[in-house]
Amino acid sequence: MAEQTGRREAGPAAGPDGEPVSLWERLERPPVARTVLTHEQIAAAAIEIADADGLAAVTIRGLAARLDAAPMALYRYVKGKDEVFELMVDAVVGAEPDLPPAATWREAMRAQAHRTRDTTLAHRWLIQVPPQARAALTPRRFAAIERSLAALDGLGLDADHRMAVFDTVTAYATGAAATETTMLQLMEGAGWSSGHELRTALGPQMRWLMSTGRYPAYQRTLTESRHIDDASWRFELGLECVLDGIACRLGI
């Protein structure tokens, strides 16, 4: 029987129990396919795991299993687990839909902020990714920044102010999206499905804290608020404030 190239016998010299494995047992074992992966496949598999079971479920072993590969085989493609995270973030950034060309800087910034929020909510594990992996300088991230900065050209702003505008909108969008996502996860973890339940079924600790009467302003705000469940409303109002402020202070 001709040997298949590209494959070979799985031949560990010893089993997990330390007992040497006989030649015959080795011949009996199915040949293990040589792993040929791409970074895209790794990223996609990791994202599937994270979307389904959370970021903590993304382990080298689990990822390898999903890819039908040996755990150590992944290290041919990444230097360590951190790079898996980088791949995940880059893939998610790359999968974002292209923004339609914006007529004004304001539209461009608004669209970018909304996209940041959408992506964060679609992949809630993003906020748990170690910051250094999230901030990694990848081509797709560069491209995203480039597009936003390009939208700020021709407004008479110098480089410092262009950067400041971009950073300010980004800071607001990431901060707001992170807070919203965290709250969603907190509610899910507690088995609540909406903010309303959160306030009526109020967690014991929260109820106790409120009942002390030490937080009147907070309590009043919570009970009187009508848009409290409407995170979109709050995000958009805040965003318009930020954009207004930029327009106002920078005269654009």
Next chain:
Amino acid sequence: MAEQTGRREAGPAAGPDGEPVSLWERLERPPVARTVLTHEQIAAAAIEIADADGLAAVTIRGLAARLDAAPMALYRYVKGKDEVFELMVDAVVGAEPDLPPAATWREAMRAQAHRTRDTTLAHRWLIQVPPQARAALTPRRFAAIERSLAALDGLGLDADHRMAVFDTVTAYATGAAATETTMLQLMEGAGWSSGHELRTALGPQMRWLMSTGRYPAYQRTLTESRHIDDASWRFELGLECVLDGIACRLGI
């Protein structure tokens, strides 16, 4: 010889090697002090470790060692590692200096934003704390929110808008502080001590990306910017924009 109350022999039935420990060896061992801890001590020790060696160095075992306690002894005070993180965050929030009473909502919000940034920069591990632990509802967190919300009273804003103002400023401050901290850590990890070095000694990947000419707007912004190393300048400019926008849109 009278026995000392509150102490007892350390009496493991077997050593780490699995060998049973003889009575005589047990009698020889120094008595282990019974651990009496407080949550404050645990938080303080964990913060010391994290400040010195990063959040990853905060392990149950390491923490217990610093407290001269057995690893499992900590579980009398916390339900798991997550609660250690909650204690750390709460302690850091509680250690923030009281803000001087502010004459205007604007001053109050500005002071709060600056404090958020200062705290984040002082304890850079904060951005790595799992979001759910960072957002945990603790008395001190409530108190901080209460003070900010109280500053928004008497401006003719309804509850929704008071909450929106607070959330918007908070989102900007946390987002900006997180970005800044991440960049600092990235530079430290690469051995650069300033943003200037970062741009001149430009990491190989970044230089390559720039040299492709695919990111002209970004490149122009980086080379022309003069305040690029001045994170405080950018933070403050952005913050004033946010405050301007709130004032402008909400008419306060």
Next chain:
DNA sequence: GACTCGCTGCGTACGTTGTATCTGAATAGA
């Protein structure tokens, strides 16, 4: 064609982690 050598993919194994479980000493009660 036979033999050697270097390289590489990945199987094995190690050290470390968080924490469930269980032992056995200390204490209270009869």
Next chain:
DNA sequence: TCTATTCAGATACAACGTACGCAGCGAGTC
């Protein structure tokens, strides 16, 4: 004095990331 109860924390375990080293192939040499 003896038994029941409690609970601190020692032990043990499963799962993790990944260093290490070896088997096997292909290239290079005679």
